Amino acid sequence: MTQTVQAPLASLPSFPLDQWYVAGFSWELKDAPLARTLLGQPLVLFRTADGQVAALEDRCCHRELPLSCGTVEDRGLRCGYHGMLYDHGGRCLEIPGQERIPAKACVKSFELRERDQILWIWMGTTPDSRPAAEPPAYAVHSDPDYRFGGGVYHYDAPYQLIHDNLLDLSHLGYVHLKTIGGNASIHMNAELKVSQEGDSVKVVRWMPDSEPPPTYAAAWPFKGRIDRWQEVEFHPSHVRIWTGAMDKDADRLDNPQRQGFHMRGFHGVTPETETSAHYFWTIATNPHPGMQDPTQLVIDQTAATFEEDKVVIEAQFRNQQRFGSRPVVDIHVDVGPNRARRVIERLRAASARAREGVAPA
Template identity: 85%
Template structure:
């Protein structure tokens, strides 16, 4: 039994709040509602007939059926149990067979925005928290030089293990031998530069005079050996990765307009719970004019690499659960992941301080 004479202890949030998080890919919202748990919140998303996107708590205020079991109509989302109709802001517009609508006939709504074919949801630290900026832009999706595709994966593992994986691409030579891997020794010995500006951590890895891995060789007419790059940009809500290669010596690896084969990856890593996550990814590439369009090849082989990562990360987490908390060592490739974890912990602590004092465990 709770001792009500004792002061209530504020619950520390498991994740950074007052942030935009990726909630989905724009093409997922068609004519049906979409259920997804995001940062522990069961949410239903839908697109109105007029094209507006909306997100509500996935619970009808009448008899608590998930609203995701309902149907999308011109004015909003209708519950599949007794037909209550809710607009994009969660207000009940209609109760079939009843003229009066109680003031409490509403459900919680979330700010949901669509930008550059990505869906972003705002998760506030307090009920009054409102976004002051638009969600991050990702102009690659509208750049005519690129073609792209993507998908969604569900991970039975904490989201920061996915961050660790994306910020440390030295594993490519061991995990992805059939696609984007290449020589493992070159990967492990590549020059590594890690920098940080605010909450953004950048990891640069250059691998000059390398052999092209299978995906690269199939997508671009390289003459022989290649100069290869990996540039990873971590943001608390997502990771952007620019990888690619050009013929060895063709241009400087420091030239932002360098020629060659490019792959630009967007990775929206959003926690579902403390032990599970959603992974929203796209990959964009620049087709060579003298080759068949490699876009689908790049998408398919990227998906294959992420399937390999998923197997590794979920096995890693199962082993962490099996062995319990143990000390681990760090090696030289861990600088980027460690910095990102410090950013997340600092933002999580700031979210805890922003919560009202009477928030209870």
């Protein structure tokens, strides 16, 4: 049985807990261990010979070498210092040259699940915290109408600055002129609808009668001007973005079955520390049968836009550190990001309250 243990309370950062967070993608776990710090927890991720995924504290219980410096074997993960072998639950199976294995020879493990090629890790408030439900599904990754690819970025910036960026796509006309941008004035004046259901915030932007931006024009045979949409769904663990366009007046923008060029983005934004984050992303598109498959083009140009976002967000954070706490002015495009921040703060406060009075693990 997997032993799920959290670090001492003193080392837990102020993030919402009792949540599934994105830890990576299935294709990242091959024949070597993967070191990754999530919510302040140094972890090693690996896949056993029978295909089971595992997450352990990245520290051997003997001389504290990171287990990510070891090797993956059929039965588990072997430390690269003195060869102690651990199974997926953190239990030591073998100590070379020694028959007796002490009961304390184990390391902390975390619940790691694999669903739709996404790795999800459970971060609980207390040592005995267990998920009440499976991690979110993402059916786009197995939808035959779509093809996708993705990657991972590391940000030297707090994760909520990335949320702000994803929930406010008005910046496209200024930051992403060569790919998915388009007319900046149209972006800033797009009809904007923001709604909330529980912990989820949805931002919908419509831009009818637009010029197709470069990525769109290269991927789809539009006849001329287009009706364009952007739908962003924020969840505390990830963000889903459905963007696309169709020929002008081809259908209603509120029709969930509308045709045309589609891009469906998955964005797993997971804190590394208080001031750094991991950004796990995929982009899926629906190739037009009459054109050369644009999937790689869409993937490459999406990656290029994220590189541009990364430059902006990290520069923004450096400036925040340089100037310190100064008042800022909100404008009309900030409604979605502000609601998401309130959700995170409410969940963070609830996690902090739940930890009160709990002894360190």
